[in-house]
Every structure is written in C-alpha cells, then in structure tokens.
Amino acid sequence: MGKIKVTKVKSAINRTQRQKRTLEALGLKKIGQVKEHEATPNILGMVAKVSHLVSVEEA
Numbered sequence: 116m117g118k119i120k121v122t123k124v125k126s127a128i129n130r131t132q133r134q135k136r137t138l139e140a141l142g143l144k145k146i147g148q149v150k151e152h153e154a155t156p157n158i159l160g161m162v163a164k165v166s167h168l169v170s171v172e173e174a
Contacts, residue, residue, distance in 0.1 A: 118174040119158070122149045125168045137165050 123143040127135045141161055142150040151174055152158045162171055 116154045118151055119154045119162070120149055120151050120172050120174045121162060122170045122172075123147065123168060124170050127168065130168070134165050134168070137161050138168065141165075141169075143169065 121141055121143065123138065123146050126146060127138055138144075141152070141158075142148075154173075162169060
C-alpha cells in the first residue's frame with residue numbers, strides 16, 4: 116500500500132453532517148490543507164465519499 120495526499124479544495128458549508136465528519140476524520144479543516152495518509156481501504160472509502168470536496172494524488 117502506498118501513500119496518498121488528500122487536499123481539501125471545496126467548502127463543507129451546506130454539506131451533510133456525515134460529509135463534514137468524514138473531512139474532519141481525514142484531518143482536513145481548511146481549504147487548501149493537505150494531509151498524507153496510507154492508501155488503506157478505509158481511507159480510500161472515506162475519500163470516495165467526499166471526492167467532490169477533495170483532490171487526491173499519489174505521494
């Protein structure tokens with residue numbers, strides 16, 4: 116399993132509570148913030164749920 120960089124690119128305003136909590140669990144609070152995670156199935160599933168709010172690239 117490799118690593119991925121997840122960047123928040125859109126606001127969580129007017130999003131469901133579930134999506135807000137998913138972003139928070141990924142460690143993303145501010146737009147433009149970048150976090151690096153292991154590419155585990157759990158993390159990839161979380162990223163898929165908020166894919167419209169984040170951008171992903173391999174590290």
